[in-house]
Amino acid sequence: MLAFKVEKKTVLIFFVLLLTMVIIMSGQVRAPTSSPHLANAIFSVLSPLSRGVHSAISQVQDWWKAYIGLREAYKEKERLEERVHQLEVDYIDIEELRFSNKRLRALLGLQETTLYSSLPAEVIGNDSSGYFKSIIINKGTSHSLRPDMPVTAPGGLVGRVIRTSTWASQVQLITDINSGVAAMVQRSRAQGVVVGEGSNSCSMKYVTNLDDVAPEDMIITSGREGIYPEGIPIGRVVMVKKSATLFQQIRVIPLVDLRKIEEVLIIIKERETLPFKRRQ
Amino acid sequence: MNIYLRIAISILVALIVQTIGVRALSTSIVYLDAFLLVVVYFAAKKGVLTGILVGAVSGLVQDSFSGGIIGIHGFAKTLVGFFVGLLSTILVVENLVAQALILGLATLLNGAVIVGTNYLFLHSPLKGFWGTLSYQFLGNIGVGAIIFQSVKLYSFAKERRWTS
Numbered sequence: 001m002l003a004f005k006v007e008k009k010t011v012l013i014f015f016v017l018l019l020t021m022v023i024i025m026s027g028q029v030r031a032p033t034s035s036p037h038l039a040n041a042i043f044s045v046l047s048p049l050s051r052g053v054h055s056a057i058s059q060v061q062d063w064w065k066a067y068i069g070l071r072e073a074y075k076e077k078e079r080l081e082e083r084v085h086q087l088e089v090d091y092i093d094i095e096e097l098r099f100s101n102k103r104l105r106a107l108l109g110l111q112e113t114t115l116y117s118s119l120p121a122e123v124i125g126n127d128s129s130g131y132f133k134s135i136i137i138n139k140g141t142s143h144s145l146r147p148d149m150p151v152t153a154p155g156g157l158v159g160r161v162i163r164t165s166t167w168a169s170q171v172q173l174i175t176d177i178n179s180g181v182a183a184m185v186q187r188s189r190a191q192g193v194v195v196g197e198g199s200n201s202c203s204m205k206y207v208t209n210l211d212d213v214a215p216e217d218m219i220i221t222s223g224r225e226g227i228y229p230e231g232i233p234i235g236r237v238v239m240v241k242k243s244a245t246l247f248q249q250i251r252v253i254p255l256v257d258l259r260k261i262e263e264v265l266i267i268i269k270e271r272e273t274l275p276f277k278r279r280q
Numbered sequence: 281m282n283i284y285l286r287i288a289i290s291i292l293v294a295l296i297v298q299t300i301g302v303r304a305l306s307t308s309i310v311y312l313d314a315f316l317l318v319v320v321y322f323a324a325k326k327g328v329l330t331g332i333l334v335g336a337v338s339g340l341v342q343d344s345f346s347g348g349i350i351g352i353h354g355f356a357k358t359l360v361g362f363f364v365g366l367l368s369t370i371l372v373v374e375n376l377v378a379q380a381l382i383l384g385l386a387t388l389l390n391g392a393v394i395v396g397t398n399y400l401f402l403h404s405p406l407k408g409f410w411g412t413l414s415y416q417f418l419g420n421i422g423v424g425a426i427i428f429q430s431v432k433l434y435s436f437a438k439e440r441r442w443t444s
Contacts, residue, residue: 005369006328006365006366007329009329010328010329010332013329013332013333014328014332014358014362017332017333017335017336017354017358018355018358018359020336021336021339021351021352021354021355021358022351022355024350024351024354025349025350025351025352025355025397025401026401028349028350028351028401029349029401029402036350036351038340038350039340039343039344039350040344042340042341042344043344043345046292046295046341046344046345049292049295049296050295050296050299050300050345053296053300054300057300123303124300124303125299125300125303125345126298126299126300126302126303127299127345127346127347128295128298128299128315128341128342128345128346129298129313129342129346129347129348129353129394130311130313130412130415130416131348131391131394131395131398131409131412132346132347132348133347134346134347136299136345162347163344170345170347172347173347176347177398177407178347178348178349178402197407197408198407198408198409199407199408199411
């Protein structure tokens with residue numbers, strides 16, 4: 001028979017540590033949006049290290065890219081100059097449309113849509129566990145970041161800030177299993193909640209069998225949970241299945257490739273101004 | 281080098297590997313749980329008490345840089361540290377097969393505790409769990425065995441240099 005020799009003191013420490021972890025976890029179940037001070041402290045102390053190592057790696061990568069890319073730089077410059085001229089022309093058209101839009105909105109009695117100021121940030125790290133989906137960005141409280149701020153990328157929604165330190169923050173991706181975003185189908189305005197699947201896709205829940213949803217439909221935020229502003233594109237429907245229950249099974253692929261994301265935009269407008277009013 | 285300093289450096293290296301290293305290598309799936317390797321190494325080498333303490337600390341560090349509930353990795357790694365510490369009292373941990381066995385069991389225990397605890401507290405099943413667990417099972421055994429054998433060879437070489 002196998003005999004394990006463990007001191008009583010060790011067993012006691014083991015159970016005390018397990019109990020401590022259970023208490024820490026229980027606290028979050030009661031208040032899911034709160035992050036324990038201990039975790040915030042560890043994140044604050046160690047995130048500068050991640051930032052420093054990331055900067056060093058980026059510096060080496062930049063040198064290498066500069067060396068390799070030098071030959072292509074001149075060609076690229078000419079191409080970009082051409083593109084700038086084209087964009088200048090487009091900008092004039094957009095300005096014209098903006099003025100028309102403003103005039104027509106005034107005629108129809110619609111309220112001005114709030115414009116959100118955003119802050120760019122660089123992704124410096126991934127989630128430390130393979131089971132959850134989050135990223136670490138190089139902006140923190142010193143740039144006015146707070147938990148629950150929405151994070152986007154040029155393609156669409158990325159997630160929300162869940163933890164901040166002075167110089168870095170952690171962002172929960174919309175593909176994380178614990179993420180939920182109030183959403184709607186852009187075409188039919190059918191409401192639901194987009195939840196992460198832990199892989200690279202999401203599912204849209206609580207859309208009744210009577211609602212009109214089809215593959216290729218665009219899913220956007222509805223703003224009902226008070227975190228994400230309305231109208232941010234989330235993803236496209238790739239699969240719709242009517243089920244025996246009240247709700248349809250809908251699979252959504254995010255517009256942003258969250259595995260390769262390098263830069264993000266954090267919407268930093270005050271939360272009080274978030275609710276959009278359509279009519280006065 | 282002082283054991284506490286070695287543990288602290290190991291945990292910091294695991295953090296860098298897990299958050300930045302994986303990203304720098306453009307790997308989309310985490311094939312490795314570097315924190316688990318640190319816990320298994322110190323638990324097997326130094327026993328149960330060191331195992332549970334390293335497990336609790338490294339788990340909390342991992343939690344602080346992860347999107348899951350705080351304490352989930354701390355809980356799992358403390359259990360892993362305890363059981364690997366116990367196993368090390370009956371197995372010859374210098375043996376490659378024993379190391380692979382311990383690493384495999386530790387990965388399975390860690391994964392099972394994470395998925396179970398997440399379901400217990402948040403009622404959300406971890407989708408894609410089996411895929412991640414399979415990759416980590418292979419990655420942890422492969423990389424872990426190479427690291428442990430390299431450390432063993434380094435220690436032998438160092439001892440030989442001192443004695444000669």
